[in-house]
Structures are given as C-alpha cells and as structure tokens.
Amino acid sequence: MSSRVLPQFDLLTPQSISEAVAMLAQYQGQVAVLAGGTDLLVWNYIRKLKPDYVLRLSNLDGLDYLNYVPGEGLRIGARAKVAQLLEHPDVAEKFPALHQAASTFATPQIRNMATIVGNVLRASPAGDCSCAILALGGQVLLQGPGGQRLVDIDDFWVAYGVTKRKYDELAVELRIPEPTSATRSAFIRMTRVHEDLAKLNVAVRLEMSQDTCSQARISMGCVGPTLVRLKQTEKLLNGKKITDELLQQLAASAQDEITPIDDQRSTADYRRQVAGVILRRVIEQAIETH
Numbered sequence: 001m002s003s004r005v006l007p008q009f010d011l012l013t014p015q016s017i018s019e020a021v022a023m024l025a026q027y028q029g030q031v032a033v034l035a036g037g038t039d040l041l042v043w044n045y046i047r048k049l050k051p052d053y054v055l056r057l058s059n060l061d062g063l064d065y066l067n068y069v070p071g072e073g074l075r076i077g078a079r080a081k082v083a084q085l086l087e088h089p090d091v092a093e094k095f096p097a098l099h100q101a102a103s104t105f106a107t108p109q110i111r112n113m114a115t116i117v118g119n120v121l122r123a124s125p126a127g128d129c130s131c132a133i134l135a136l137g138g139q140v141l142l143q144g145p146g147g148q149r150l151v152d153i154d155d156f157w158v159a160y161g162v163t164k165r166k167y168d169e170l171a172v173e174l175r176i177p178e179p180t181s182a183t184r185s186a187f188i189r190m191t192r193v194h195e196d197l198a199k200l201n202v203a204v205r206l207e208m209s210q211d212t213c214s215q216a217r218i219s220m221g222c223v224g225p226t227l228v229r230l231k232q233t234e235k236l237l238n239g240k241k242i243t244d245e246l247l248q249q250l251a252a253s254a255q256d257e258i259t260p261i262d263d264q265r266s267t268a269d270y271r272r273q274v275a276g277v278i279l280r281r282v283i284e285q286a287i288e289t290h
C-alpha cells in the first residue's frame, strides 16, 4: 500500500453547530475538525494527528460569511475562504495587511479551499493570514457545550500547533476590530516560490498622527514556535516620528527579539539578517500605501 494513503478515520457530518459541539464532546479529543482540509489532509499532518474521527464543517450553513460591520470591524465565519478576503472591497481599504496576506497566499486553487479560521486554528508560525490578524488585533469566538467565549488573538497560540481551544469547542468566528482613520497596516512575506509557505512574514498596524506613530503592533512569523509580537520593538516605535535613523534602530531591535531556527525553508542566520530589512520595508509600505 502506498505510504501516501490517509490513515483510517470515521467521518462525522453534523448538520448544526450544536450537533458539532455535541460530537466533539462525545468523542473526547479523538476528533479533528475539517474545514478546507488544505492543512489537515496533507499526509504528514493527519498522520501525526491520527484522529479516530474527522468532523467536517461542510453541512453547517451560515458560517461562510465575511462581513464588515461599521463601528465594529470584520466578522469572519468559520467557513469563509481566503479568496473572500480578495473579493470584499472593505478588506482592501480598511484592513490592507489582511488583504495583502491573502493576495500572496498560495495559489487561487488553495485560496478557494482554505479558510481564514483554519489558518488561525492550525497554529503554524508561518500562517500568513494569522500574521496579519495578530498585527491587526482580534478575537476568536469559540463555542462549546457550555456556550460561547472570546479569546484574544494575543493569547490564542500557546505552542507550535497548539491553541487555547478546548477539545469540545468549535471555532465559529474571528473578529477584527474597526480601524480608526489614523490606522495604517501592511504585510510582507518572503517565500522560496509563491506556492510555498513563508520563510519569514511580517505585519504591522500603526496608529499615525502625521509622521509620528502613537501606537504600533508588529507581528512576525517563522522566527519562533508561534507567531510573535515584537513588543520591545513596538515600544521603541510608540510615540516617535518615523525617521531613517529610527527605522535602523527598529531593524536592529527586531533582530535581537526573535529566536529563529534552521529548517527546510531557511536558516536561522538568514532569517535574523532579513528580519530587520523586511520590518523596515513593511513599515514604509504601511505609511506609503495609504
């Protein structure tokens, strides 16, 4: 038998969120949730998880929305695809970091299958939408047998591949806050080829008053076991006028703050060297593209 054959599992097809949650509770951690499957059904990932059950979301109606709610922000249902980020005019205008992450994400085929929530729930340090969402700030809405709870994106990833989601909870929605008129954001990633995962990705959200940044959120991927906020570097930026000299200091600070490793996509040394350069570029991009 081919070594690429998927392991055996039973397929669960709930017809409602409450039925899905009841199934997750009943099979106590033996269930893998299947959204678009572009991570889960990759052979080496599902082989590692070896779930007894796979619970697919395809029959859950009403979860494929991507709505901009004025005054509140973006609401993304668990079945909304990455491609939808490119079709919604408010995403490009108000959440450019997320739009830029979606436009460099894999291929049209993958973007039409992959969900945004799946990207966050995979808890990969290379997730592109996840990187943009960490910079923009946001919350994950989880639904379990006892009801719903919101987890801040800053606290959501606890280790490589591990989130705050409990085994009997389904992620039902992502919430990204409304930007202000002073908000600027941008995303950049480096890859070997377009279809590949990032070897480094960076996103920023800046609150600007002319050329001074009053508050910054900086996220970086592929430089640790989870995506990280560069909080020391953010502090250097907060309240400062963005000058060439400051950008150089920020680049040096970012290099000190990260803990990259060697893997099949890049080396720790290279990642450390380019992290500062890419951070500088993403800040310039956020300011210029407004």
Ligand SMILES: Cc1cc2nc3c(=O)[nH]c(=O)nc-3n(C[C@H](O)[C@H](O)[C@H](O)COP(=O)(O)OP(=O)(O)OC[C@H]3O[C@@H](n4cnc5c(N)ncnc54)[C@H](O)[C@@H]3O)c2cc1C
Binding pocket: 032, 033, 034, 035, 036, 037, 038, 039, 040, 041, 042, 078, 082, 104, 105, 106, 107, 110, 113, 114, 115, 116, 117, 118, 119, 120, 121, 122, 126, 127, 128, 129, 165, 169, 170, 171, 172, 194, 195, 196, 197, 198
């Ligand atoms: C060829 C290829 C190229 C790729 N390129 C990129 C890229 O450029 N950038 C990038 O970031 N990623 C990339 N990926 C990875 C993948 O496409 C993304 O991570 C995608 O967003 C995952 O979404 P999905 O809906 O397919 O998730 P799935 O594979 O269905 O699930 C991913 C994980 O999330 C869990 N999960 C999903 N939804 C829920 C839910 N509602 N509640 C609880 N748990 C849930 C699943 O159990 C699983 O652990 C690529 C993958 C492939 C195969």
